[in-house]
Amino acid sequence: MLPPKPRKRGPSRAEAEALATQAFGFLAADPERITRFLSLTGIAAESVRRAASEPGFLPAVLDYFLNDEALLVAFAEQSATAPEAIIAARAALDSASPRSRGE
Numbered sequence: 001m002l003p004p005k006p007r008k009r010g011p012s013r014a015e016a017e018a019l020a021t022q023a024f025g026f027l028a029a030d031p032e033r034i035t036r037f038l039s040l041t042g043i044a045a046e047s048v049r050r051a052a053s054e055p056g057f058l059p060a061v062l063d064y065f066l067n068d069e070a071l072l073v074a075f076a077e078q079s080a081t082a083p084e085a086i087i088a089a090r091a092a093l094d095s096a097s098p099r100s101r102g103e
Contacts, residue, residue, distance in 0.1 A: 065086060
């Protein structure tokens with residue numbers, strides 16, 4: 001009998017935050033991308049720093065990518081990251097939030 005396959009662990013919260021930060025940098029590097037992101041999220045350009053310090057910002061960045069397949073694929077290719085890793089990072093941010101743990 002074969003031993004059970006080790007269960008793959010998802011990214012840590014720190015790894016997920018790093019990926020979301022990298023994704024935001026990908027947006028910020030392109031004027032059209034960042035303008036669209038700001039427009040759709042309602043964040044004013046002068047408020048980005050403040051918004052980025054809010055707990056829901058990084059999950060929202062990943063949600064934005066997950067809702068735009070072309071953008072997701074472009075970022076995945078540029079960052080040499082599997083799209084599935086971006087999905088896992090989003091899940092890690094959700095499961096690591098105090099609200100999701102009932103705190």
